[in-house]
Amino acid sequence: MAAEDYDSQLLESVAVRRRRMRDAVLFGAQRGRRVADERIGKAVAGLVIAAVLCAGCVGWSFISHRLIGKVGTPGQVSTR
Structure with missing residues (x-):
């Protein structure tokens, strides 16, 4: 049983090391700063999307109000 625990710990540590190495190669030394920049960018993008949806x-x-106003009054003739 102890051998299986050791094996699983070893495999997990190797996986963590590979993930850290991959992140270091992809993102460089200033990963913490980039995470904050990404969060700010996502927040701004969310606000822009919300504003566009509200405008829509x-x-x-x-x-729809203008169309209902034209169609809703059959007795009146449009002046346009």
């Missing part, structure tokens, strides 16, 4: 909802509401 307002635009859709405006257009």
